[in-house]
Amino acid sequence: MEQPLIEFRGVTKRFNNHTVLDQVDLQIYEGEVATIVGKSGSGKSVLLKHIVGLLQPDKGAILFGGKSIYKMGKKEWNRYISGVSYMFQNNALFDSMTVFDNIALPLRQTTNLDRKAIEERVRLRLEQMELGEVEKKYPSELSGGMQKRVALSRALATDPKIVLFDEPTTGQDMIRRNAILSMIADYQKRFGFTAILISHDVPDVFFISSRILALSEGKIIFQGTPEEFETLQHPFQHEFVQSLEELQEHLTGIYSKRNFKVRYQKILSRERPQESFVAGLFTLDNFEGICKLLGHTTGQMVLESLGRYINKHFGAVGGFSARQSRSEFSIILPFSYLSEAEQILRDFSMELQEEGLRIIQTEARIYRDICFEFAILAGLAGGEFGAKEIDRIMDDARENQREVARVYCGERR
Amino acid sequence: MRSIEKKPLPLISPLGRGAIRLLNHLGALSIFLVKSFFMIFQPKQLPLIIEQVYSIGARSAMIVALVGLFTGMVLGLQLFYTLVKFGSAGVLGSAVALSLVRELGPVLTAIMVTARAGSAMAAEIGSQRISEQIDALATMRIDPLRYLVSPRIAASMISFPLLTALFDIIGIIGGYITGVMLLGVNSGAYFYRVRSSVEMEDITSGFVKAVAFSVIVSTVCCFQGYFTHMQKDAYGAKAVGLSTTSAVVLSCVLILVGDYVVTSLLL
Structure with missing residues (x-):
């Protein structure tokens, strides 16, 4: 020992x-x-x-x-x-x-x-x-x-x-x-x-x-x-x-991990078993690099802004979100199928790339003369209430993650 | 077998308690002084000592000079009228110089430095204690006695004799202003008397006193500040205030007691 x-x-x-x-x-x-x-x-x-x-x-x-x-x-x-x-x-x-x-x-x-x-x-x-x-x-x-x-x-x-x-x-x-x-x-x-x-x-x-x-x-x-x-x-x-x-919860505007689970359990108890839902996991890639280059305060601002942006977008389609770890956010889209959720994610991805990243950079006070490349990864996984533990579904979503948006410095590759 | 009841004796018990408290206090003060004194010779102390010499010595020079000037002037005035009664106004220079070099110089300098720098030592160390700065030093492996106390003791031992010398010189000039310039004593006679009456022994005894007072003042003031958090029934800023007051009062009393002891040993 x-x-x-x-x-x-x-x-x-x-x-x-x-x-x-x-x-x-x-x-x-x-x-x-x-x-x-x-x-x-x-x-x-x-x-x-x-x-x-x-x-x-x-x-x-x-x-x-x-x-x-x-x-x-x-x-x-x-x-x-x-x-x-x-x-x-x-x-x-x-x-x-x-x-x-x-x-x-x-x-x-x-x-x-x-x-x-x-x-x-x-x-x-x-x-x-x-x-x-x-x-x-x-x-x-x-x-x-x-x-x-x-x-x-x-x-x-x-x-x-x-x-x-x-x-x-x-x-x-x-x-x-x-x-x-x-x-x-x-x-x-x-x-x-x-x-x-x-x-x-x-x-x-x-x-x-x-x-x-x-x-x-x-x-x-x-x-x-x-x-x-x-x-x-x-x-x-x-x-x-x-x-x-x-x-x-009042401070961040999104659920804590614990309250996120409580909300999930509540829906679980209300819905019929085998009712499907989709879980998603978003990661701010190279979060540590942001902290190192732009400072921890800026890193947190980026994270907070991204969390709010995800919550706003998926909240509008009936989802709820939480901070999963230091640089991860999780979402649940109840009563959804994976194909529907993929479409929602595609729309989100486009919106994030076109205007979301600019909003996040502005809110985090990252000025134009300072550029730092970072990406947002997202992955989805379908589940049925009662079939699997939420943590295992989140692991599946993590495995399915791919890049959905990126801040480019200089010419876009 | 008869049991012996232990009853506190009405007069002896409080006296005994007081005596034990006093012994405890003196013991703590002695350990505090000895530990701090030996830390003077550790590395990295010189810049701290120089900084304190500036704070305790150089910054007290003005007030010491001012008090020295007026003390000399008052002495010149008082002694002139006393000596005139005996027809010996010519020895004014001797009277002023000896009074200053042997007694008034070291004592008044020590009291003035206590009021200016001693109170600052107690207040500064006291506020560092209540804001956990002393604990912070200990956690950084910086001995608070080495960093805070021993440079102040060393700086006092350097500054007090120098300030006393300044006080004496300015005091003699003060006596000259009243005795010679205002009351008409012969200038040559005044300085001749100063030179002829003041011996090396007088100067040495003045400096011995100055060093003794420097140890008393710096140790008492630092000790009071260092143990601010142990003040009875007072916390925070109030405790700092109490520590400062008791540091000044205790230092002044001990200067006078010490003056008697050192004088009786030297004579």
Whole structure:
């Protein structure tokens, strides 16, 4: 069995007479994005602070690679802590330093890099986080979103192996929230660090998480994949997740994956068995390339605009849609046959190529002087209510995917 | 067997508790000072120390010079009328210089720097504590004592003697303005007396005091700011305010107590 990178064994933490963590057992594995969910005040930040040694447990142990972090010698501790970065909930930026100096601080103080190398690394981070214009400003002169990005840049400046994100998206609008989550996923993939997140952004955070850990009343009540979490039978699921997802639906204008399934189940219960329908899957191809070249915010804007466009088009013919994963949207066209749906998709494809892509680019503020080729893939699969699981039908649709529209740079090939 | 009931003694218990608290506090303060002091000699400290010398020393020079000038002028005025009664107005230069170099220079400089830079140290470190900036340093593997406290202690140890010297020189000029220019003491006699009466021992004792006060002020002010979050019944901005006030008050009291102790040891 794989050894956990970080493990909590029976960790208990009390403040005065209040028990915040009660015999917490959890495992974090190398290279995963583990998200801790829980209500406000449930001890999520306290849990995270134990990992970096800002707090010590009253009982229990925290192990790194099988060894208690409190039994490490000075050198070993320094080696461990130099690979861990922490992004604070309120950013904890140094208000008397400029943005540039804030990001450069850990490099200047803990590495032997020369001035030029530090400057290069900081400028790279500034560019990646779209902060180039504010490098000489002080944190108090920036918006909340920008401050978050500065804090994220600082956390990633030393190329850590483990990054702890304490509510990295708090106080952000929907686009920025998704952009930050997308950025975390992107960096996690690129640099291969282990990410431990505290987030309330259900279900968006599920798209980037490998594992979910649910903290309730000081105890870990669930550890598993996002899919397993969605089927969790626990009052926590209803109280916490449902309320957040309903809010999410209002924000995005399209269904969350969970509500999409609920709607599907409702239709299923109303219709006669063997009634046919068509499922479709749309993918924004090279989404990561868009994020890399045009920034994560633009990437999210493209995604949001595409989602709205698909929803508008297929909603008009009685369908409903949802975000399936980071760069995928799913649709269901009830009471339809595949041949009908193919025709609808052809019309959609033409409309998307002729005007949709231009609308998406305008809404995502991609200007004419910047061009980036990307394509939209779509696939359909027919199904009968009750015959197959929706996830399997979606897999069929994924297999049938082909390019339906493309943004061309220069002459059209 | 009779059981012995443990009853708290009405007077002894609070006294004992107070004494334990005081010892705890002094112990913590000593560890804080020793750890921070040895961190002065670690790498990457020089730029931080220079920055603090500018903040604590250079930026306090103006106010120290101003206070020095008026202190010297008042001394010249008061001592002239006192010495005239004994027919020895000629020794005004000695009286002004010795008072300044031995006592007033180091003490008043330390109090002025406490008011200007010490309060800033406590407030700055205190606000960094409540906004988790100190925790952020620790998570970045930057020791907060090394980064925040030890440069301030080193800079104070450099700045205090220099500021004291400035205070003394300007004070002697202040005494000259009132004694010579306004009250008619002979100019040559004034400076002759200054030169002949002030010995190296006096200057050294003034500098020893300045260094002692620099350690007291910087340690107390940084300590109060660093443990802002442990203030009783106060959180956030209120805790920072309380830390700053107690840092200034405690520093001033300790300067005067320290002055007596150092003087009695040196004499």
